[in-house]
Amino acid sequence: MKTSLVTRASSPCERRQRGLEARVTITSKKGKELKPYIICHMVTTIDGKILPDRWGKIPGPKSSGSLFEDTAASFGIGAWIVGTKTLKEFSHRPFKLPATKGTVGLEDFVARPDAKTLAIGVDVDGSTFWKSDEVDGDHVVLLITERTTRAYRAHLRAASVSYLVCGKQEVDLKRALDKLSRAFRLKKLMLQGGGKMNGSFLNEGLVDEISQVIVPVVDGGIGISSFFDIVDPPPKAAAHLRQMSYKKLPGGVNWFRYRVL
Numbered sequence: 001m002k003t004s005l006v007t008r009a010s011s012p013c014e015r016r017q018r019g020l021e022a023r024v025t026i027t028s029k030k031g032k033e034l035k036p037y038i039i040c041h042m043v044t045t046i047d048g049k050i051l052p053d054r055w056g057k058i059p060g061p062k063s064s065g066s067l068f069e070d071t072a073a074s075f076g077i078g079a080w081i082v083g084t085k086t087l088k089e090f091s092h093r094p095f096k097l098p099a100t101k102g103t104v105g106l107e108d109f110v111a112r113p114d115a116k117t118l119a120i121g122v123d124v125d126g127s128t129f130w131k132s133d134e135v136d137g138d139h140v141v142l143l144i145t146e147r148t149t150r151a152y153r154a155h156l157r158a159a160s161v162s163y164l165v166c167g168k169q170e171v172d173l174k175r176a177l178d179k180l181s182r183a184f185r186l187k188k189l190m191l192q193g194g195g196k197m198n199g200s201f202l203n204e205g206l207v208d209e210i211s212q213v214i215v216p217v218v219d220g221g222i223g224i225s226s227f228f229d230i231v232d233p234p235p236k237a238a239a240h241l242r243q244m245s246y247k248k249l250p251g252g253v254n255w256f257r258y259r260v261l
């Protein structure tokens, strides 16, 4: 069996440098796939861990939540995307879904194509529940798969939550970005965790910029979620970066921005 040299011997960083993966637009057999410019923004400890619940009161005047929100808001980007675990922090607790009347197929459902701000999450099999189509005023859009049930899709429609079907078993991220770009005319997107979601995007060469707000804390835990958790780790470093800016914030907090090379 022939093994692809690209898969075996190169990291995502090397593949990008050799031009084997395009960054801004991706060309597929169907033509040009659209991709928004993606900034991955997180607050981390100096050892790259991302679970603020473990940090206690951090040095300085701001909480980790305020640091995250204030720095994120300074980008002026209205759309953010998260993994399923992080998404659950914003959704309703689970409840029993009513029986479905009628047919709910596998076509995409865009409840508010003119929504100006978006809260986007991956949910492959329908494990998040919604009573509203908004998170803090941002319209909820789920990236789902054909594994979701008709009852679940009917639930999303009833709650006016938009959804895009992006694969049979798993969400194809490139397809998802193309669909999001077209459905909502998305040009820029903030990728906001958690570590596995960030890792998937980085591993597929989809991250354009990284924004890291570092609090003066050492987590120290082995196996604690970190900035980029790539499930099938690349043989070499996942990315090389060029520093774009640095800002010192009160309380010994440091904010770095990098371009992914």
Ligand SMILES: NC(=O)c1ccc[n+]([C@@H]2O[C@H](COP(=O)([O-])OP(=O)(O)OC[C@H]3O[C@@H](n4cnc5c(N)ncnc54)[C@H](OP(=O)(O)O)[C@@H]3O)[C@@H](O)[C@H]2O)c1
Pocket: 041, 042, 043, 044, 049, 050, 051, 052, 068, 082, 083, 084, 085, 086, 087, 089, 122, 123, 124, 125, 171, 173, 192, 193, 194, 195, 196, 197, 198, 200, 201, 225, 229
């Ligand atoms: N410090 C910060 O700035 C910050 C920001 C955001 C989040 N967080 C924290 O991060 C923690 C969660 O991080 P996490 O890494 O465990 O979870 P996560 O990235 O939020 O979610 C990962 C899960 O998403 C699902 N998934 C589906 N398709 C995926 C894909 N293509 N790539 C990656 N995941 C996919 C998988 O769940 P299934 O297997 O169930 O499908 C996967 O286990 C939370 O505690 C949150 O509070 C911190």
